[in-house]
Amino acid sequence: MRYSQWTSRALAAVLVLGLAAACGDAPDEAPDEPEEAEMPFDVGTAGHVEGMVMYEGDPPPPEEMDMSSEPDCDAHWDVTPTRDVVKVSDGHLGDVFVYVKEGLEGMDFPTTRQAVVMDQVGCRYTPMVIGAMTGQTVTFRNSDGLLHNVNATPTNNRPFNLSQPVNMDTDRTFTEPEVMIPVRCDVHGWMRGYVGIASHPYHVVTGEGGSFDLSDLPPGDYVIEAWHSQLGTQEQTVTVETGETAQVTFTFSEDMLNTAVVPLGDPIYPHRVDQADPESGHGAHEHAPAARTLTSAPDVR
């Protein structure tokens, strides 16, 4: 053992106590009788959007995650875990963040009360993509009980880099809408997650079936955007009418893999600068060979 059994037990004990204490404080939900969330429109007039995200072509082969440097995580998986950067089943695309991009301006929605959880299980973010509302609690959970750090590098929000050496939850909120905020673990370089922040509750992440559901929208015209970590973004406009369900389908395809521009909170990467702004006159990256850059990028950039 590299570290003392005693210490890990002590830490575990502290953890249990900590959780107990947290639970003790917890029941503010029931007695507090939350004021009924005041929606900024007549909910009786609401309509809905349903849709599907499709994928055409062959998905890239899953990237194997070499966890040999972390035996505890390695042991968690029966087969070598993969980073399913493009998660496709029967032509349906998962891990897509879908949200209302335009059409809700000026409306002030109550903060979603329930926390959204991004867990760390077997040294993988579960789920890899989450969405939350500004002000909503985002819980970063360490279920592995070994050292992770949660290093979020947003642009519009303030960054943070949390240490989580034991089983624990750490809560954070984001103040500004942002699509998307990258999250990574520096201890386990293969761990990459994404958090989308909207100013309203109309956002969803597709599961394996690729379907999504944005219900109870005020009637009106909207721009809906779908974001994928490798395939970039797509927009659709849709009209929502009272009591009706509008249908939207997004279709991503294999050929977008090489051309996609993926909006991320993190705007500056060394190998993007020359391409993005060749005339800038900044000499910093003049000798970073552009040809090698994108292919060697370990992840979306």
Place this chain on the structure above:
Amino acid sequence: MAGLLVLPNGGPLTAQEADLERGREVYDRWCASCHGVEGDGLGPAAGYMLPRPRDFTRGLYQIRTTAGGEIPTDDDIMRMIDEGMPGTTMPGWQDQLSRRDREAVKDYIKSFYAPFETMAEPEPLDFGRAPRATAERIEEGRIFYDSIECWQCHGDTGRGYGSSGPELEDDRGYPIRAVDLTKNWKFNGGGSVEEIYRRLRTGMDGTPMPAFSDLVDAGFMTDDQLWNLAHFVRSLAPDDRPRVREVIRADKVEPGQVPRTVGDETWEEVEKFFIPLVAQIIILPRWFDPAVDGVWVQALHDGEEIALRLTWHDRSQSPDPAWMQWQERVLEVMEPVEGDPVEPDPRPDRFAVQFPPVIPDGMERPYFLMGNSERPVYLWQWQSDRDGAEPARARGMLDVETLSGSIEADAQWEAGRWQLVLRRNLEPSDSEGRLHFETGTPIPIAFFAWDGDNAEEGPRGSVSSWFFIYLSEDPPPSTYVAPVVAFLLTGGLGLVVVARAQRRERALGGGTTGDPDPAVHPPPHDDHRDDGADGGGDSGPEDDPRPPP
């Protein structure tokens, strides 16, 4: 600009505008070449630096007194401007610029990140006072270091060789190294226990180093435990930064006693001389990101042979496949502009010791970067994928010719550190191009190191300037001192014994002298143990506060 209205010490708007204009002038003159005119960290010189200069447009600052993710206080920014950042290319400006200019630059830097205008200046955290360092605290800290897995990045011994190393990147995707905790003089935010504790609490935004404040606040660890950890980290480094001395002394030992292996215990008593190594940025292709920043040199001779033990920190035993991705990333951002493109390649680690072919009269020495066509140098070259080392003659870094014969070598990489013993007869096997070591005279010596996994070879490596090595003509003074002390002790005690015996004789009227006290035996003869100049702080991190696992 309007935001400056909320800055403290605000005067009339025009004065503030004038101050900001002053800040811009000073910034453009002194800061922009690295940090960029736009404050984006992309100045013309930035490409030669790793870590890259701070990008002020993101409002992210490593060294703060505020919680993780918070903006810094004005004092935090001033401290960086005034004192600079050890371990980086950022110098301190306290002695270069007036207080007013530095304040103006600070305000101008803040103007690159708009939220400074709207956010209230944050409160610094309360860090309390450092508890006194005790052996118990340091031991507790060590256990804590292990249990919360600091070694994942910093390595068991703290030498920065943890398994996460090859993948680490900063907030902008540039490769970044976990700091070698045994060299606290290179800590970006300072190496005192208080400063270490602050980095633990606040984290270092923009780097992989996370903040621990949340853990303390949530009761997962106590503040005391964090102080213990800080004390332990501090204990990994020497009390004082190693002093650099011009002359390496090679003491003389008994014939046949020159140690042959890195593990020979004789070395533990031999003084260590720290030689700093710096980037080779003169000969093309230059290299601005060398991984090896210093070597500890120990030397002994016995009149027949000379041996050097060289100790330097290196995060990997090259070529290590795990570090290939590091090499790719470093080359991507640091590839030399000059010469042929450099490809990632499995490269060995290398080390070279340089001498003049003959001991020069006076101070005139060959060019320190491996000589030139007129004045070659004599090298001992070692590389990690071969047994032994070989002699060579160089007429410049790009003109190295192997000589016949060999240099005896023994090398070992362990826990983030190379140790290498090189050994040769004082008299060369063949006088052609090879130095004849003489005792009692200073002999020029210089050093080169290459980290293969950092894409280093040829001119791309780290170098020292010329130093001297001095082979003592006779055993060190301790050899004389010890017998003298022994003689005096023996003599003195002998007198005591005699006096006592005489007393007893008088008392008893007998003639016995009694056994002398066992303590009067002379101390065991040891060439080195009594050597008063054992290095102390000079030996630095190599004192190994904790053995490798």
